[in-house]
Amino acid sequence: MFVRTERLFLRPAWPEDLEELLEALEDEEVQRNLVLMTASPWSERELREYLEQPRDPLLPHFFIYLRSANGPELVGSIGFGRHNEEVEVGYWIAPRFRGRGYGAEAIHAVLKQARALGHRRVYANYFGDNGVTMQVLESAGFHDTGRVRSRTGPDRGVVTRARVYVAELERRTSPRIEAALSA
Numbered sequence: 001m002f003v004r005t006e007r008l009f010l011r012p013a014w015p016e017d018l019e020e021l022l023e024a025l026e027d028e029e030v031q032r033n034l035v036l037m038t039a040s041p042w043s044e045r046e047l048r049e050y051l052e053q054p055r056d057p058l059l060p061h062f063f064i065y066l067r068s069a070n071g072p073e074l075v076g077s078i079g080f081g082r083h084n085e086e087v088e089v090g091y092w093i094a095p096r097f098r099g100r101g102y103g104a105e106a107i108h109a110v111l112k113q114a115r116a117l118g119h120r121r122v123y124a125n126y127f128g129d130n131g132v133t134m135q136v137l138e139s140a141g142f143h144d145t146g147r148v149r150s151r152t153g154p155d156r157g158v159v160t161r162a163r164v165y166v167a168e169l170e171r172r173t174s175p176r177i178e179a180a181l182s183a
Contacts, residue, residue: 001060003109008102009072010062010109013051017063020074021047024094058117059087064106066097073097078106080114083149086123087114098132107140115169122169125149125162134163142167
């Protein structure tokens with residue numbers, strides 16, 4: 001599965017991306033806010049195994065690339081997972097690409113994918129010391145559920161409280177169908 005936006009190309013990672021991904025995952029701030037990683041940073045072997053494992057087609061994971069004249073540049077990653085019965089989205093953006101709206105652009109794109117895949121709502125977590133993520137989530141249509149969840153980021157070393165946000169994905173129909181239904 002591939003997704004194009006105005007500036008980005010979202011695609012699965014390929015084995016030839018390994019070195020670039022390892023370099024991006026060395027960033028302490030990226031590590032600090034990841035929840036799903038098992039080691040900090042991932043070893044080459046662990047990352048290779050991750051890249052080779054089959055993916056659930058209803059829970060795609062993408063690496064975010066900037067489409068530029070210089071060729072694609074790795075911006076970050078975004079993908080879905082499950083926490084109990086809830087579908088969650090998580091993302092990270094490499095430091096040199098932060099503050100340019102790429103996170104929000106990627107989230108908007110994957111929420112459209114989630115809707116097309118039949119998901120009715122998508123959850124996201126953010127650690128309280130990462131207010132930028134809260135702003136990105138809110139700009140993409142997420143709202144605070146009022147719930148707090150204990151999560152462990154690999155670089156935090158301890159269980160940390162994370163706020164739970166949700167985006168409600170209503171099914172959209174064409175304007176003609178909506179008009180017919182309301183008549």
